[in-house]
Amino acid sequence: MAAFFKCAGLSKRFGGVQAVRGVGFNLLPQEILGLIGPNGAGKTTVVRMIMGLVRPEQGHLLFKDRDITRMSPWRRVSLGLTGTFQNSRPLRNLPVLANVMVACQSPRVARRGQWLKTMEARALEALEFVGLADLAMTPAASLSQGELKRLEIARALSTEPELLVLDEPFAGLNEAETRLLANSLAQLRRGGKFGRVHSEGCAMIIVEHKLAELMRLADRILVLHFGEVLAEGRPEDVVRDPRVVEAYIGAEVA
Numbered sequence: 001m002a003a004f005f006k007c008a009g010l011s012k013r014f015g016g017v018q019a020v021r022g023v024g025f026n027l028l029p030q031e032i033l034g035l036i037g038p039n040g041a042g043k044t045t046v047v048r049m050i051m052g053l054v055r056p057e058q059g060h061l062l063f064k065d066r067d068i069t070r071m072s073p074w075r076r077v078s079l080g081l082t083g084t085f086q087n088s089r090p091l092r093n094l095p096v097l098a099n100v101m102v103a104c105q106s107p108r109v110a111r112r113g114q115w116l117k118t119m120e121a122r123a124l125e126a127l128e129f130v131g132l133a134d135l136a137m138t139p140a141a142s143l144s145q146g147e148l149k150r151l152e153i154a155r156a157l158s159t160e161p162e163l164l165v166l167d168e169p170f171a172g173l174n175e176a177e178t179r180l181l182a183n184s185l186a187q188l189r190r191g192g193k194f195g196r197v198h199s200e201g202c203a204m205i206i207v208e209h210k211l212a213e214l215m216r217l218a219d220r221i222l223v224l225h226f227g228e229v230l231a232e233g234r235p236e237d238v239v240r241d242p243r244v245v246e247a248y249i250g251a252e253v254a
């Protein structure tokens with residue numbers, strides 16, 4: 001069968017630190033993979049390699065049957081692979097709406113000859129989806145941490161991703177905000193109301209330390225430890241795996 005997303009043998013060293021070694025996994029359309037592990041395990045490095053922001057020293061990446069290992073980040077976006085960062089850095093003095101419209105200018109959207117009005121409508125649609133439409137004209141600098149996270153997701157959504165990579169989307173969110181965002185992500189995966197492409201649903205790779213929320217969303221969990229895959233499987237099996245409890249979950253609870 002054709003591969004929707006596949007990475008294999010990904011490795012990256014920073015100076016003396018082997019941040020990632022031989023990491024690989026496959027993903028199906030609309031599948032949600034949770035990526036967990038202790039601080040420094042290599043999660044962010046893996047997702048930055050997937051987004052094209054860090055070049056792997058070894059390994060390769062396939063997306064919709066294309067080898068994207070050396071493809072620039074913006075070309076990956078134009079193919080439908082988008083992500084958000086662990087730390088959001090909006091254009092602080094611009095309104096929320098403008099922050100989303102900037103992201104809309106990805107080739108994926110522009111290629112179809114859609115201009116300002118369409119971008120504005122698309123940006124508003126994305127803001128509505130994440131519950132930020134009321135703040136469209138507010139400068140990004142005055143958003144709360146939770147609102148900033150949702151702005152990041154709106155920016156990513158406006159490029160019509162088929163694979164969305166999220167690095168700690170729930171970090172800094174209170175319980176209500178976390179629930180809201182988790183519901184939006186579940187809806188995004190199922191597809192439906194949001195635009196034409198999303199009606200087919202969206203696959204996701206979610207890095208997260210908030211395990212309870214992640215377990216509700218993820219079909220599968222991959223555990224990284226010292227840059228390598230320690231375990232992979234269904235959420236309920238992985239969290240009971242003694243190696244995972246010892247390396248990560250024990251420490252999280254303590």
Ligand SMILES: Nc1ncnc2c1ncn2[C@@H]1O[C@H](COP(=O)(O)OP(=O)(O)OP(=O)(O)O)[C@@H](O)[C@H]1O
Pocket residue numbers: 014015017018019037038039040041042043044045046086
């Ligand atoms: N740009 C960089 N330069 C040097 N070392 C780096 C760089 N990025 C990551 N590292 C190192 O690589 C290792 C993996 O880091 P990474 O950020 O991928 O971990 P993580 O699993 O995302 O951790 P966290 O849960 O704290 O976000 C760490 O030892 C980190 O210090």
Ligand SMILES: [Mg+2]
Pocket residue numbers: 043044045086
């Ligand atoms: Mg990280």
